[in-house]
Amino acid sequence: MSQSYSSRGSVSRIDDSISVPVRLFIFSSLIWLLVASVLGVIVAAKLQVPSFMGECPWFTYGRIETLQRNAFIYGWASNALFALNLWIMSSLARFELKSSWLPVLGGVVWNLTLSYGLIQVLLGQLNGFALLEMPKEVAPALVVAFMFAALWPAVAFARRPTGNVFVSQWYIIGATFVFPVIMVIAQLMLLWCPTLGAMQALVHSWFYQNLILLWLGGSALSAIYYFIAKESGRTISAYYLAAVGFWTYFLFASWTGPATLLGGPIPVWLQSVGVVAALMMLVPTVILVVNFVGTLAPRNGIVQSWNNTTLRFVLVGVVGFTLSALLNIAFSTRSLNALVHFTQFSQAQEHLAIYSFVSMVIFGAAYYILPRLTGSFWPSAKLVHLHFWSCTAGTVLFVVAGLTQGWAAHGRTDFAFSALPGLLAAALLLVGHSAFVLNALGMLTAESAPSNRRSY
Template identity: 30%
Template sequence: MTTQTSNDMYRPTKIFFYSSLIWLVVGMLYGLILSLKFIWPNFLVWGPLQVYLQFGRIRPVHTNMLLFGWLTMANIGALFYVIPKLCRNQLAFPKMAVSLAYIWNFVIVAGSIALTLGYTTTTEYGEWPLWLDVVVVLGIITLAFICFTTIAQRNEKQLYVSLWYFMGSLIWLPGLYIIGNLPYKLLSGVPQFLIFWFYGHNVIGLWFTTVGVGLIYYLLPYLSKNPLYSHRLSLIGFWTIATFYVWNGPHHLQNGPIPMWLMKAGIIPSVLLIIPVWAVLANVFGTMKGKWHVVAHNTPLKFLVSGSIFYLITCLQGPFQSLQGPSSIVKFTDWVPGHAHLPVFGAFSYVAFAMMYYVLPKITYQNIYSEKLMETHFWMSTIGLLLFTFSTWTAGVFEGFAWIEGAQYGLRFVEMLIAMQPFFWIRAVGGVLMFVAQIFFIINLYKTIRLSKKTQNTNESTA
């Protein structure tokens, strides 16, 4: 009876984690189809289904499914586990949290169907129709209510730094989502695109980044068996993210139809983001001092440290791309999807992988099924990501210089596309490796869950 009660405590976390795994594999399958269309444009173009399987409809399904199905649900499951641990109490309103999981799954299904049928707002990362946006906002408010109530009822007086990051994320996300999604019909032209990119950039920076960094600060001391290097440094990182990140949207419209002062205003905070990034990395490396040898034998720690390094690379690329010169070359090229995959998959999905590998044994009372599958998951994901990113970055630079020289239209454009085929093949191979790696990940977790249920049934039958 005691075990059953303990299991019930973690039910919201389990439902969010298990649901996120479904969206991970389905979303990446859509991404794999997209990469194959670069080398085989007529792939899946047959019969009446070709309308629904065209690139323009598959792509937003892929991005929304992974952003809001996989990574957001993984983050919410992590919040429902970590916040009570840091507060030394139980999650407030667990039944409401379970209901939120079912509603969120409904949103992902309904949004994917709507996009497949061609109903879209065309907003980057916010293509879902208006009525679904209302449901999402209500869901986010419910999430914030549950988490803040849990924190308010805490038995631990001190607020660990992860809670600062989580609370900031939950304060920023509702306003960010409302600004980016609800008033799009009220604006047009340049103001509309400024709003779009305020949302498109900050949904990464003020949700995935802040939750991800908070999870790094929670997991790293446990996995490395070292105390956090500097609580003060982590708060400096938090407040500089809160101060500078929100102003980065205009750099996505660099060299575009916006005032020059606004272009400059987008560059300065982009460069200043190096401050919170270095704060995070200094803390990570300081915490790992004397424990680097553990990384070789601890796969969750390997994911966490690698995710931190990918986060560093992402935030070094960002200021570089915000400058007018580099932006004039790489903008609209294949460099952009390569850069976009680095934070979402390389940085914060790696943190989510580490979180699941750490949390699942604790909530199922069962060790991970296979260490070898964990290692395979890590290396295939990393090799696939590096192939994907370096091929897209290289192709993007070639494309940018070719367009500057006049290959942006006509026969020269076709010749350039033919010349890019080797890079598209490498991109597809990288995508296949990333996809297969997640199959191993899900098999490993599924076997772990099955073993847990068998053990529980055996204990109940012998009791």
């Protein structure tokens, strides 16, 4: 992997202006990533040895798994995406952040609130809705913190000096808009003034799909567009389709919720609407894949990308996105869904989306952003290799084991499965993440000399 940094030892004025909040977001995301990885190993170990840490109600499988999921989504992925979105938008819109204390305040409140919420979960105050388990008083604080931390890309976009616009910017604006809206609506309709009975399942599915596909997925797609164009130096192939891809992605993704409730206690016509929306996701998926692969594949581009640290991670992310999107489309159809619903297969589908796709793209982006932000090199190339191979092996193992075991479970009436591949995968991810965190912390703490800073 070549290390090609155009401005060794120097930090641009734009990067300097957003340096403090972006560092804070990345630092917090690294801590949460470690927490989530350790919890991930515990969760996997509990499936292998059910009595492991079983003497105390604090460490039941349900609570630890909930902690792991929330720490991963709200701690790691969301913090990292705050940093990514702000950085990408600032660099595209030539934006200098004047009042960086506002996003810093937002980041601090976000992480304190999250810590409070997770402690409450550990103590047994939890709700039954995935990713909304934290007590209801947490949500308003999270939304307010989000406003302070994440709305700066919109400001940057509105104030950009030129009229130019790139597809990444649309995705960032869209994703940033979606999160507070769905969070407020879901919290209102589920926890503060709960809707009746089975309606809650419908509301939750709507929230969940929007959170994964639009907030996490939309932000990560923006990063893929940006880094593919930036690092390969090529223009996006079939760029005229990108706008269609963006609008169809947002339009159809937000209707796919009921497709996750097939056979559930909600009206059948709503389930069918969800299935149709899930099938229509084929349109944005094809466009996105044409944009991504069409840009990278010609003229030996894949090999060149493989030799570039950022693009190597992004490539895995593109594969993860494609596979995840295609599986979601195929397994939203009633007949296939009936076979794998509720099994490890669905777990593997979700892992593909939030890890193989979103997290891998974040890793790739971090390898590009951090050197520019700190003005120093990655301390160890060995750790970069360890990070890549360990995480790639871990995620492939997790997905393959989940898909095959989930598929094999259909038609059976027992719940037997082998937990060993999952445990191995969790251990591999922990190793990879530790290498990444070690490397990144080394970089964040090494202060570049002031004389190295130049402005242009």
